[in-house]
Amino acid sequence: MKTNDICEKTLADMEEGDKARIVKVGGVGAIKRRLLDMGIGRGEVLKVERYAPLKDPIQINIKGYSLALRVSEGRLIRVEEIS
Amino acid sequence: MYRIAVAGNPNSGKTSLFNNLTGEFQHVGNYPGVTVEFFEGFAYFRDLKFKLIDLPGTYSLTTYSQEEVVARDYIINEKPDAIINVIDAGNFERNLYFTIQLLELNLPVVIALNMTDIAEKKGSFINALRLSSILGVRVIPTVAKKGIGMEDLKEACFETIHKHIRPKPLSYPHELENALHKLESVVAVSSEFTGHYPPRWLALKLLEDDEHILKRLDDVESRNTVAGILHDVKKHILAHSGEDSQTAVVEARYGIASGIFRAVVKLKQISGKMFTDHIDAVVCSRYLGPLILLAIVYGLFAFVFKISDELKWIPLFNGDWVSPVGLFEHFFEYMGFLAKEHIGNKLLHSLISDAFIAGVGGVMCFVPLIFFMFLFIAVLEDTGYIARVAFILDRVMRVFGLQGKSILALIISGGLGGGGCAVPGIMAARTLREEKDRLVTMLVVPLMNCGAKFPVYAVLIAAFFSHSRGLMMFILWLLSWIFALVAGFTLRKWVIKGEQTPFVMELPIYHIPTLKGVLIHTWYRTWLYIKKAGTVILGVSVILWAMMYFPRIDSSNFETARSGALRELEQKLVNTKYTSLLPLTEKKLSEMQEEFSSFPAYLEYEKKISAVKIDEAREQLLNSFAGRLGSVFAPVSKLAGFDWRDNIALIGGFAAKEVVIGTLGTAYSLGSDDEGQRSLSARLAADKNWSPLRAFALMVFVMVYAPCFVAVLTIKRESGSWKWALFSTLYSTTAAFIIAVLIYQLGGLFF
Numbered sequence: 001m002k003t004n005d006i007c008e009k010t011l012a013d014m015e016e017g018d019k020a021r022i023v024k025v026g027g028v029g030a031i032k033r034r035l036l037d038m039g040i041g042r043g044e045v046l047k048v049e050r051y052a053p054l055k056d057p058i059q060i061n062i063k064g065y066s067l068a069l070r071v072s073e074g075r076l077i078r079v080e081e082i083s
Numbered sequence: 084m085y086r087i088a089v090a091g092n093p094n095s096g097k098t099s100l101f102n103n104l105t106g107e108f109q110h111v112g113n114y115p116g117v118t119v120e121f122f123e124g125f126a127y128f129r130d131l132k133f134k135l136i137d138l139p140g141t142y143s144l145t146t147y148s149q150e151e152v153v154a155r156d157y158i159i160n161e162k163p164d165a166i167i168n169v170i171d172a173g174n175f176e177r178n179l180y181f182t183i184q185l186l187e188l189n190l191p192v193v194i195a196l197n198m199t200d201i202a203e204k205k206g207s208f209i210n211a212l213r214l215s216s217i218l219g220v221r222v223i224p225t226v227a228k229k230g231i232g233m234e235d236l237k238e239a240c241f242e243t244i245h246k247h248i249r250p251k252p253l254s255y256p257h258e259l260e261n262a263l264h265k266l267e268s269v270v271a272v273s274s275e276f277t278g279h280y281p282p283r284w285l286a287l288k289l290l291e292d293d294e295h296i297l298k299r300l301d302d303v304e305s306r307n308t309v310a311g312i313l314h315d316v317k318k319h320i321l322a323h324s325g326e327d328s329q330t331a332v333v334e335a336r337y338g339i340a341s342g343i344f345r346a347v348v349k350l351k352q353i354s355g356k357m358f359t360d361h362i363d364a365v366v367c368s369r370y371l372g373p374l375i376l377l378a379i380v381y382g383l384f385a386f387v388f389k390i391s392d393e394l395k396w397i398p399l400f401n402g403d404w405v406s407p408v409g410l411f412e413h414f415f416e417y418m419g420f421l422a423k424e425h426i427g428n429k430l431l432h433s434l435i436s437d438a439f440i441a442g443v444g445g446v447m448c449f450v451p452l453i454f455f456m457f458l459f460i461a462v463l464e465d466t467g468y469i470a471r472v473a474f475i476l477d478r479v480m481r482v483f484g485l486q487g488k489s490i491l492a493l494i495i496s497g498g499l500g501g502g503g504c505a506v507p508g509i510m511a512a513r514t515l516r517e518e519k520d521r522l523v524t525m526l527v528v529p530l531m532n533c534g535a536k537f538p539v540y541a542v543l544i545a546a547f548f549s550h551s552r553g554l555m556m557f558i559l560w561l562l563s564w565i566f567a568l569v570a571g572f573t574l575r576k577w578v579i580k581g582e583q584t585p586f587v588m589e590l591p592i593y594h595i596p597t598l599k600g601v602l603i604h605t606w607y608r609t610w611l612y613i614k615k616a617g618t619v620i621l622g623v624s625v626i627l628w629a630m631m632y633f634p635r636i637d638s639s640n641f642e643t644a645r646s647g648a649l650r651e652l653e654q655k656l657v658n659t660k661y662t663s664l665l666p667l668t669e670k671k672l673s674e675m676q677e678e679f680s681s682f683p684a685y686l687e688y689e690k691k692i693s694a695v696k697i698d699e700a701r702e703q704l705l706n707s708f709a710g711r712l713g714s715v716f717a718p719v720s721k722l723a724g725f726d727w728r729d730n731i732a733l734i735g736g737f738a739a740k741e742v743v744i745g746t747l748g749t750a751y752s753l754g755s756d757d758e759g760q761r762s763l764s765a766r767l768a769a770d771k772n773w774s775p776l777r778a779f780a781l782m783v784f785v786m787v788y789a790p791c792f793v794a795v796l797t798i799k800r801e802s803g804s805w806k807w808a809l810f811s812t813l814y815s816t817t818a819a820f821i822i823a824v825l826i827y828q829l830g831g832l833f834f
Contacts, residue, residue: 020599025330030147036333037143038587039177042326049360053369054478059590064205065174066363066590068474070481073585 009081011058011074014048020079021045027076039063040077084132086161087240090185091169092178093140094467094591096197100169100227101137102600104237121153122607128237136163142177144184146294149518158188159280165191165240172202172209172224174593175348179340186218186250189281193239194222195232201592206353213347219251228597255335258323262290262316264313269309276303289313290320290328316777361593363471372475379468380494383459387495388503391451407451415444430632436539438628443621449506449793453612456495456507457605460514465596469514470588483568484575484587486513489524493567496531505529509801510608517584523574525798526811529790530567532559535740539785542744546764547775563786570818578810592616610799627738627792630709631731641699645669648691655684709734723784723823733784739791776834780827788819 014020022044026037039062040046046062056071089104091097105124115539122137138157139150146152158166168185170178179208185192196211215222221239225232230792242248252262266286270276276299288296300306317328324331327723366375384491395404405413419440426432473487480486490498492511497503508528515521532540540559548555653667661682664671672679679685704710705727713730720730728747736743751770767773789795789812799808 031587033143033145033147033333034585034587035143036330037180038589039180039337041330041337043336051364052367052474052478052482053372054584054699056478057474057586059363059367063174063176064207065177066359066592067587068590069468069479069585069587070477073587 009079011046011048011060011069011077011079014074014079014081015057016048016050018048018066018081019045019083020048020081023078024078025077027073029068031076035069035073035076038067040067045082046079084134084135085240085244086134087126087165087167088136088138088158088161088163089167089169090181091140091159092136092171092174092181094589095140095169095174095178096227097140097169097173098137098193099597099600100167100197100225100233101135102597102603103227103230103233104133105135126237126606127235128241131241133237133240135167142181144181145291145413148516150516152295158185158190160281164244164585165193167193167195167236167240169195169197169227170468172196172199173205175209176209176337176344177711179343180336182218183253183339185335186220187284187287189249189252189284191243191248192220192250193236193243194218194220195236196224197227199224200226200229204353205357206351207763208349208351210349214343217343217346220248229365242310253339255332256345257339258320259290259331259335260329261826262320263287265312265316266290266309269305269312273303273309276300276305287332289319291332292329297810306375333519359467363590364761366468366471367474372471375476376472379463380472380490380500383456383463383491383494386459387452387456387507392453395419395535403581406446407454411444411448411450415440415447418444433632434625437632437823439621441624443617443624447613449504450609450613451662452504453507453510454513454609458490458572458601458610460511461601461604462596464514464588465594465601467591470590473586474590484523484573484579485527485568485571486515486517486520486584489520489527489571492524492528493531496528497536498531500566503531504533504535505531505790506612506797508533509794509797510612512801517586519575519579519581519584522807523571523579524813525801526574526807527567527571529794529811529815530563530570530787532563532786533740535791536785538741538744540782542747542764543767543778543782546768547773547778556576559782559786562783566787566818566822624738627709627735630712631704631707631735633708634706636699636702636706638699641695641702644695648688648695652684652688693772704731722828723820724774724780724827725784725823726772727782733788736785736793737789739793740785743785774834776827776830779830780823783826784819784823786819787811787815787822789816 004060007021011020022040022042024042025032027035044062046060049059049061051058052068057068058071058074059066059068061067062065089101091704101124101158104126105122106126107164121139124135124137126133126135129266130261136157138154141148141151141154144151144155157163166185168182170182182192182194194214196209196214199209200762202209209224211222213223220718221243223232223236225236227233234290255263260571263283263286266289267282270285270289280296285296300309304311320328320331324334326334340484366372388405392406392408395406397405397407397410399405399410399413419436422432422435422440426435459470463472469488469491472491475487476490477487480489489512491514492508495503495511496505496508505528508531509525510520512528515524540556544552544555649667649669649672653665656662656665656667661679664675672685678827709731710727712734713727714732717725717727720726725733728751732746735746742765747767751763751766767778790798795808795812798811799805802808
């Protein structure tokens with residue numbers, strides 16, 4: 001049960017300060033390609049820096065730089081939390 | 084002369100590097116058919132001349148965004164002699180991903196490893212020589228802002244061109260290589276398909292589902308063979324890696340990038356957070372963030388209008404001080420004075436003063452405003468703050484089909500309720516990279532209460548709502564936002580449809596902008612505006628002027644009336660001390676005005692003459708094309724409470740909204756018996772055909788209807804087509820009419 005939970009988590013479920021490893025990038029077409037181009041790929045580790053004042057978009061740190069993306073896009077990114 | 088393209092990620096310091104290499108002498112290249120702009124400039128190395136082309140900054144070379152298409156088409160079709168790829172050393176891995184895509188094209192690339200100073204502060208040290216030997220291209224460490232490495236870079240370009248240096252081929256994971264080999268062999272057979280593309284690159288693009296390349300395939304004879312093999316290899320990749328072929332290609336590139344990263348970068352642990360993290364912790368925080376944003380946006384607004392229009396800080400020859408806008412106004416007033424003095428011909432004088440000077444001059448007076456607005460925005464852009472604005476406000480603006488950065492455009496257009504202008508507002512929409520969001524923003528921005536609408540509100544409020552001025556202004560301000568947001572929502576839902584543009588945006592580290600960089604961009608954008616004023620705007624001014632001026636009426640009746648009044652005066656002067664002045668002429672009288680001023684008969688004469696003049700002007704206006712148009716619309720406009728005079732004013736208001744008041748002033752002073760003594764407000768308040776309701780309907784109509792033609796032309800320029808300019812005019816005028824009719828008719832039930 002617990003392992004299943006972890007697999008189903010997406011970036012949008014992460015909290016400020018959490019670190020996570022990307023399991024799979026979903027979506028299609030332009031959105032998916034854009035995420036991939038920005039370095040969001042399987043196995044990559046990211047850190048949630050903060051949420052915007054209205055809880056959306058999310059600011060993450062990946063590959064040593066800061067990236068903002070919407071919660072709806074965050075839901076396309078399956079992650080597993082790491083401590 | 085060699086042509087060298089400068090390519091790289093946004094925020095890689097590409098523009099700084101370009102500015103530093105080329106100096107001040109740049110101009111804008113126009114790529115046929117697209118609105119993406121890029122700069123061109125020249126650099127010199129020994130006795131050689133390089134022509135540099137600054138391509139739009141992109142993260143990739145797909146077909147999903149216009150910028151990427153422009154950059155890649157230029158690189159492939161124009162075949163520059165060399166490409167300088169600017170890499171942000173502090174963001175090495177992701178920048179390398181773009182480099183790999185360039186190298187795949189097997190072109191002469193030189194790498195400028197930029198901002199090495201900041202990267203080293205961050206704790207990452209890159210071995211440039213090692214990088215060079217891995218990739219097979221020259222790598223030059225640079226700090227473009229300080230001009231470090233520029234000579235070496237030019238030399239590397241020269242060497243790359245002369246020694247024919249080409250990158251080493253990159254090797255992908257085994258599975259991908261197999262797929263590429265198979266595709267390459269079928270692709271290479273058909274020369275009509277390969278054209279000037281390398282077959283291996285084509286094979287890669289096929290695996291990436293590249294739209295442009297797939298389309299090319301349609302016209303190729305061997306398309307079925309290629310499609311068959313493509314299908315097979317894609318299936319194989321999916322089975323093997325669990326991902327589609329596009330993802331596999333991207334992952335392979337990032338795999339290469341991280342391999343290189345490990346080979347050439349030495350990381351040192353740096354204690355503590357970076358400067359940028361500290362700022363973001365404050366600037367993007369929950370409560371303080373929005374407050375700081377508000378303060379900066381208000382600051383932008385106040386700064387732009389204060390320094391360009393309110394503060395008088397430029398000395399004149401006569402010892403007066405004026406604002407920059409005032410300086411332009413003075414200049415055009417003086418031109419008007421010259422025209423009056425030296426042009427005898429009535430038609431020519433009216434053309435020069437009413438169309439050329441008033442039209443083009445009116446537009447030129449915006450130049451300081453535009454300049455300072457762009458100056459401020461360029462600074463915000465170059466520091467990296469604009470990206471934070473988008474980050475903070477995206478959630479709110481998205482509800483209305485806009486996005487975070489749209490807020491700037493709305494504020495500049497008058498969103499704070501104290502002046503503003505849609506023209507710089509529309510131009511400010513440039514900070515939005517996403518085509519659809521940009522378009523919606525441009526269409527919505529003219530609904531804000533710009534400075535030109537204020538005189539209209541002021542006059543009507545003074546006439547009908549003098550007891551609740553503040554409240555009325557507040558209502559109008561609120562309405563403008565409601566209309567803009569509803570319009571944004573509606574346009575996005577029904578007109579500019581399509582999936583929401585992904586909002587995946589880099590938050591670059593903060594930089595201190597360079598004066599040179601800021602000035603170059605500010606000046607370029609301002610210059611575009613000036614050029615427009617001198618060409619298209621001049622043309623439209625002349626048309627609008629002609630509509631109000633032609634056809635001329637037969638003025639002989641009025642001539643007779645005038646000379647009759649003159650003869651009458653002469654009769655009365657006989658046997659007074661003025662006898663010696665007889666016979667009188669109008670010219671003589673106007674020269675001796677002061678002396679006559681206390682003479683009762685003269686005062687009576689003046690009264691008559693002004694009545695005749697008013698009658699003539701009224702006849703003339705009513706009879707002009709604009710007047711006829713106003714009368715034609717009268718039966719329809721009656722629904723909103725407007726008569727023919729309002730219609731003329733509104734037609735004139737298309738030139739500039741201030742004109743509405745000017746024209747109403749003319750139309751109402753015409754034919755009244757008070758000799759223009761009373762103000763327009765007083766006159767309207769006394770007119771029994773007017774009511775607060777009609778005034779309110781008119782104010783709302785002025786707020787919403789067609790943007791002034793300068794704004795429309797700006798929309799045309801910025802969107803790249805007349806379609807949107809025309810659409811903007813039509814949708815807003817229709818909406819304005821419907822709203823005004825609703826207000827007038829429904830309001831009529833209650834008041």
